[in-house]
Amino acid sequence: MKPEVPEKSLGKILVDPAKAVLGNVAGAVSETTELLDQSGPLKPGTGLASGVLALTLSFLCLLGVIAFHFPQYLTTPELRKNYSPDVIRHILFAALVLSGVISTLNVLLNRRRGLNAVAATLVIAAVALGGSHVPIADFPDHTPYIGLDWFILDLLGSTIIFVVIEKLFPLYKGQLIFRREWQTDMVHFAVNHFIVGLALLTVNFAIHRLFGWMAHDSVRDFVQSIYFLPQLLLCILAADLVQYWTHRAYHEIPFLWRFHAVHHSVKTMDWLAGSRQHILELICTRVGVLGALYVLGFDKAVMDVYIIVVGFQAVFNHANVHLPWGPFKYLIVTPDFHHWHHSSDDVAIDKNYAAHYAFLDHFFGTAIKGQTGFPEKYGVVGDYMPDGFVRQQMSPFRSQK
Numbered sequence: 001m002k003p004e005v006p007e008k009s010l011g012k013i014l015v016d017p018a019k020a021v022l023g024n025v026a027g028a029v030s031e032t033t034e035l036l037d038q039s040g041p042l043k044p045g046t047g048l049a050s051g052v053l054a055l056t057l058s059f060l061c062l063l064g065v066i067a068f069h070f071p072q073y074l075t076t077p078e079l080r081k082n083y084s085p086d087v088i089r090h091i092l093f094a095a096l097v098l099s100g101v102i103s104t105l106n107v108l109l110n111r112r113r114g115l116n117a118v119a120a121t122l123v124i125a126a127v128a129l130g131g132s133h134v135p136i137a138d139f140p141d142h143t144p145y146i147g148l149d150w151f152i153l154d155l156l157g158s159t160i161i162f163v164v165i166e167k168l169f170p171l172y173k174g175q176l177i178f179r180r181e182w183q184t185d186m187v188h189f190a191v192n193h194f195i196v197g198l199a200l201l202t203v204n205f206a207i208h209r210l211f212g213w214m215a216h217d218s219v220r221d222f223v224q225s226i227y228f229l230p231q232l233l234l235c236i237l238a239a240d241l242v243q244y245w246t247h248r249a250y251h252e253i254p255f256l257w258r259f260h261a262v263h264h265s266v267k268t269m270d271w272l273a274g275s276r277q278h279i280l281e282l283i284c285t286r287v288g289v290l291g292a293l294y295v296l297g298f299d300k301a302v303m304d305v306y307i308i309v310v311g312f313q314a315v316f317n318h319a320n321v322h323l324p325w326g327p328f329k330y331l332i333v334t335p336d337f338h339h340w341h342h343s344s345d346d347v348a349i350d351k352n353y354a355a356h357y358a359f360l361d362h363f364f365g366t367a368i369k370g371q372t373g374f375p376e377k378y379g380v381v382g383d384y385m386p387d388g389f390v391r392q393q394m395s396p397f398r399s400q401k
C-alpha cells in the first residue's frame with residue numbers, strides 16, 4: 001500500500017518558499033552583523049577577506065550613490081571644489097564592478113555565502129539607485145551638511161595608503177587589521193568626518209570671537225612676505241607650540257585629562273587609533289591652533305600644505321610603523337616618538353607631547369631620553385575607559401575612579 005502523501009494547499013506552497021527566503025535573508029544579515037562585532041585574523045582561502053573587501057566597497061558605493069542624490073546635504077563644500085565628479089563616477093563604477101564580481105563569485109562558490117550575499121545586495125541597491133550615473137542638478141551652496149564624501153574618500157585613501165605602509169614596515173609584525181576595539185575607532189573616524197561642517201563652523205566662529213581683535217594687517221603682511229618654505233616651517237612651529245602647550249595642559253590638569261584620556265585609551269596602535277578623541281578636545285585644540293595661525297595670517301598656499309601635513313601626521317604617528325629615522329627622530333615627530341607618548345609604562349607618563357617637531361620636547365625637557373626598544377603596554381593606567389563611542393564621549397562627565 002502506498003503511503004499517503006499529504007496534499008499541500010496552495011497557501012502552504014506559497015508560504016514555504018517565502019519563509020525559506022526570509023530565513024536565508026535573516027541568516028545572511030546575522031552572519032554579517034556577527035562578523036562586524038568580531039575582531040581577529042582574515043583566514044585566507046575562506047572567502048572571508050574577499051567578502052569583507054566586497055562588503056566594505058559595496059557599502060561605500062551605496063553611500064556614494066546616496067551622496068550623489070543629495071550633494072547639498074551630504075558633501076563637503078571645501079572638498080567638492082577639489083575633486084571632479086567624473087573621476088568619482090569612474091572610481092564608483094570600478095568599485096561597484098569589483099565588489100559585484102567578488103561577492104557573486106563567492107556566493108556561487110559557496111564561500112561565506114551570507115556575508116557575500118549582503119555585499120551583492122548592497123551592490124544591487126546601489127545600481128538600482130542610479131549607480132555611477134546619478135545626474136547632479138544645480139544645488140544651493142550654503143546648506144547644513146554631513147561630510148559623507150569626506151568619510152568615503154578618506155576611508156578609502158587612508159586604508160589603501162596606511163594598510164600598505166603598515167604591512168611593509170610594521171612595528172609589531174602580525175598585528176591584525178581587525179584588532180580589538182576596531183569598531184569603536186571606526187565610529188570615532190566616521191563621526192569626526194560627518195561633523196566636519198559643524199566643527200568648521202564652530203571653530204571659525206570661536207576663532208573670530210576669541211582672536212579677531214588680535215589680528216593686525218601689519219603682522220599678516222610681514223608673515224606673508226616670508227618665502228614659502230620658511231613660512232611653512234614657521235607655520236608648523238606656531239601650530240606645534242600651541243599644540244604642545246594645550247596637549248601638556250590636557251595631561252597636567254586633572255579636569256582636562258578626563259577628556260584627553262579618551263585618546264589615550266587605545267591599547268593597539270595603528271592608523272585608525274588616532275581617530276579616537278573626545279569631540280570637545282578636537283574642537284578646542286583646533287580653535288587654539290587655527291586661532292594662532294589666523295592671528296599670524298599665514299598665506300593660503302601655506303595653510304593648504306599645513307592642513308595636509310597635520311592630517312597626514314595625525315594618522316601616521318599612530319600607525320603600526322617603524323622606520324630607521326636616524327637623527328631625524330630628534331627633529332620631527334615619528335610613529336616611534338608618538339607611540340611612546342601612548343605608552344602606560346612608568347617612564348613614558350606625561351612625555352613626548354609634540355605633534356610635529358620632536359625638538360620641542362627636548363627643548364622643554366619633556367622628551368623621553370635614551371629609551372631603546374618599544375613600549376610594553378599602551379592605554380590609560382588602570383585601563384578604566386569603557387569601550388564604545390558614546391560611552392567614551394560621556395566618560396569625562398561621569399565620576400572618575
Ligand SMILES: [Zn+2]
Pocket residue numbers: 247251260264341
Ligand atoms: Zn596625550
Ligand SMILES: [Zn+2]
Pocket residue numbers: 263274318338342
Ligand atoms: Zn595620539
